[in-house]
Amino acid sequence: AQSVTQPDIHITVSEGASLELRCNYSYGATPYLFWYVQSPGQGLQLLLKYFSGDTLVQGIKGFEAEFKRSQSSFNLRKPSVHWSDAAEYFCAVGEKLIFGQGTELSVKP
Amino acid sequence: EAGVAQSPRYKIIEKRQSVAFWCNPISGHATLYWYQQILGQGPKLLIQFQNNGVVDDSQLPKDRFSAERLKGVDSTLKIQPAKLEDSAVYLCASSKTRGSYNEQFFGPGTRLTVL
Numbered sequence: 001a002q003s004v005t006q007p008d009i010h011i012t013v014s015e016g017a018s019l020e021l022r023c024n025y026s027y028g029a030t031p032y033l034f035w036y037v038q039s040p041g042q043g044l045q046l047l048l049k050y051f052s053g054d055t056l057v058q059g060i061k062g063f064e065a066e067f068k069r070s071q072s073s074f075n076l077r078k079p080s081v082h083w084s085d086a087a088e089y090f091c092a093v094g095e096k097l098i099f100g101q102g103t104e105l106s107v108k109p
Numbered sequence: 110e111a112g113v114a115q116s117p118r119y120k121i122i123e124k125r126q127s128v129a130f131w132c133n134p135i136s137g138h139a140t141l142y143w144y145q146q147i148l149g150q151g152p153k154l155l156i157q158f159q160n161n162g163v164v165d166d167s168q169l170p171k172d173r174f175s176a177e178r179l180k181g182v183d184s185t186l187k188i189q190p191a192k193l194e195d196s197a198v199y200l201c202a203s204s205k206t207r208g209s210y211n212e213q214f215f216g217p218g219t220r221l222t223v224l
Contacts, residue, residue, distance in 0.1 A: 043112070095207075
């Protein structure tokens with residue numbers, strides 16, 4: 001069965017520090033992979049997506065993610081976190097968007 | 110360009126009552142989705158429309174949930190009768206057409222509380 005696991009429910013990082021949010025997936029074929037961000041009271045916004053090709057993909061707001069087939073992972077990274085990055089982050093897989101449970105990011109001043 | 114609009118933003122009802130949610134997708138978007146997001150979980154697809162036809166409703170609890178998109182534009186999602194476990198945020202999304210290459214744009218959601 002297709003599924004997505006985000007092992008970290010809540011992460012706190014200091015402003016200016018680097019960030020990595022983990023995502024592992026289970027999918028029968030070559031996956032379509034996505035990262036979305038959800039701010040309080042807002043809809044989901046697409047940060048980046050991977051379909052094929054270069055395994056390091058760049059997204060909006062300075063985010064990037066790396067697809068590692070051998071590890072079934074698609075981790076999201078940002079070199080320097082800003083206070084405005086505090087939000088819920090969702091990894092998703094497939095055409096029908098199967099979502100993980102999300103990781104809530106808090107940013108310390 | 111206007112985004113996906115949803116109303117109401119919040120709704121509180123008693124169990125066994127009925128409720129309806131409305132969604133207006135981005136103009137020109139043929140595909141419309143309804144998702145259910147229970148607190149602490151990721152969104153789960155309930156139903157997908159292509160124009161006014163249903164593409165996928167395999168996860169829609171059809172004994173109590175119904176949805177329509179009569180003219181291929183606006184859509185309504187109804188729950189009748191509501192149960193406590195229906196408390197969730199209901200998200201509407203739209204895309205130009207089907208397929209993962211077409212980004213889904215999400216509305217702000219309707220937060221339903223069933224007491």
